[in-house]
Amino acid sequence: MTQTYCIKKMLGIEDPNIQLEEIPLEFKKSKEVNHMILQGKLTYTPHYCEKCGVVNHSHQDIIKNGTKISTIKLTHINFQPLLLRLKKQRFLCKHCDQTFIAETKLVERHCFISNIIKRTIAMELREIQSMKLVAQHLSVSNSTVIRVLEKVGEPLASKYLYLPQHLSIDEFKSVKNVSGSMSFLFLDAQNHRLIDVVEDRRKVHLIDYFMRYPKDSRYSVKTVTMDMYSPYLEVVKNCFPKAEVIIDRFHIVQHLNRALNTFRIRVMNEIRNKSATDYRKLKKQWKLLLKNEWELNFTDYKTDRLYDGLMTEKMMIDYLLSLNPRLRHVYKLVNDLRFALHNHDFEQFNTTLEESKKYALPRKVRTTVQTLFKHQKGIRNACLYTLSNGAIEGVNNKIKNIKRSGFGYRNYSHLRARILISYRLTASRFEPKALHYQDELAHQGE
Ligand SMILES: [Zn+2]
Structure with missing residues (x-):
């Protein structure tokens, strides 16, 4: 006994x-x-x-x-x-x-197949590994794993009732579909809990999606943190009329860096046939050129095989900028903007932007400046609030790994279920209940 x-x-x-x-x-x-x-x-x-x-x-x-x-x-x-x-x-x-x-x-x-195995499958699905591997380890078929995935994932989706006061939104590359394969996800910006995943990130679809939430919870949203994708502005205006838009600081810096880097490549290619050594310097030192100007070292002299004699980082940058006056211009502009952002000084940021109108800029850089103008309000808020999209970038990274672990996904709903399980399935949540789903359905029918 x-x-x-x-x-x-x-x-x-x-x-x-x-x-x-x-x-x-x-x-x-x-x-x-x-x-x-x-x-x-x-x-x-x-x-x-x-x-x-x-x-x-x-x-x-x-x-x-x-x-x-x-x-x-x-x-x-x-x-x-x-x-x-x-x-x-x-x-x-x-x-x-x-x-x-x-x-x-x-x-x-x-x-x-016992519910004990099904529970184990659900727990295994939270981790980054392919579904085939889960099936192999528990000696069940692939379709059993998929059935558990569908059954456990479905109840984890949003019930369209509650929205947090601070939202953080972003997109990720999901499965290939008509909409250009970009999907949308959003989380609570304060406690970093994933709320839901939406298949299509296009404006109309998002508005349709958010309109399903009751008016009270939509109106209680105070801030939305996002990158500089302008259709989102419209979504916020339509669905969360009381919310302030915050542009994620990291994305602003990324935008600026991309503009600077693109121009560096242009200068580098122009110089290619004139001076092979300068070409090599511009090619190899891309990282140094993107480093914040106020963080450059100007006291440590070191040898570098690109240069003769001892050089500091500051001296190398000075040399690179002397190669092209326009590069110096762009470099200064990008650094001024980054510095203002670093100090949460929107006044300074705006003045720098305004002043950039006075002189000619390469086309790509000008586009970037115009984008920044368009998102002025959101950038001002980025200087005021401490909220950022750091957490959502983490989620995005994990999604990438989930996709890689399964060698890509063809079925969007499976990918979504996988994401929801790995972020929303807690041990307590699915104890006996979620798996005795049939019982629940039976009760609902009564
Ligand atoms: Zn009977």
Whole structure:
């Protein structure tokens, strides 16, 4: 008794109606895999007949009537599947003369894979690994893993009721579809919890999506942190009329750096045929050129094989800028803007932008400046608030890894379920309930 009790506990069989038999473990080899087989029995006194519903008052109306054996895949131990050969009690109802079979929470009806394995699959799906690997490790089929994915992922989606006061939004590359394969995700900017994933990031789709939330929660959104993708501005205006837009500081800097880097490449290519050494300097020192000017070292003299004699970082930059006066211009502009941003000084940022109108700039850089003008308000807020999109970039990175682990996804809903499971599935959340989904549905129908 105590031994089988311990084994039951250890395996996580919670049903008190299941009794394990005290006979030695059986081993069987099939399809090159060793199986371990436990024997058990499931029996109890039913409260009512499942066929006609008659209540089993005196325990005389429903009698035991033989057993039916079903083999259940229980779990996986030491890289071997553990099977439970379960004798399920069959009952005969004297009222309607029909029979029915004992039920257990261990497996769903007509299913041979235990809920213990399904729970393990759900937990494994939270980690970055391919679904094929999960199936292999638990010796179940790929489609079993996908079924669990669909069943567990679905209830984790947003219920369209609540929105946090501070949103952080971004897009990610998802599966190939008509919309150019960009999807949208958003999270609570304060506690960094993922709220939902939306298939299509285009304006109309997002507005349709957010309009599903009640007006109260949409109007309570105070800030939205985003990158400089202008259709989002319209979405905010339509769906969250009381919210302030904050442009993520990192994205502003990234934009500026890209402009500077593009121009460096242009100068470098122009110089190519004139001076091979200068070309090489511009090519190799791209990182130094992007470094913040106020962080350049001007005290440590070092040798560098690109230069003769001892040089500091500051001296090298001075040399690079002397190659082209326009590069010096762009370099100064980018650094002034970055410095203002670094000090949360919007006044300074704006003055610098205004002054840049007075002199000619390369076309690409001018476009960047114009984009910054367009998002002025959001940039001002970036200087006022401390909120940023750092957390969402982390989520984005994980999504990339999930996609890579499965060698890409063709089915958007599977990718979405995977993302929701890895961010929203907590051990407590799906304890017994989420997997006894059929029970829930049955209750809803009542
Ligand atoms: Zn009956």
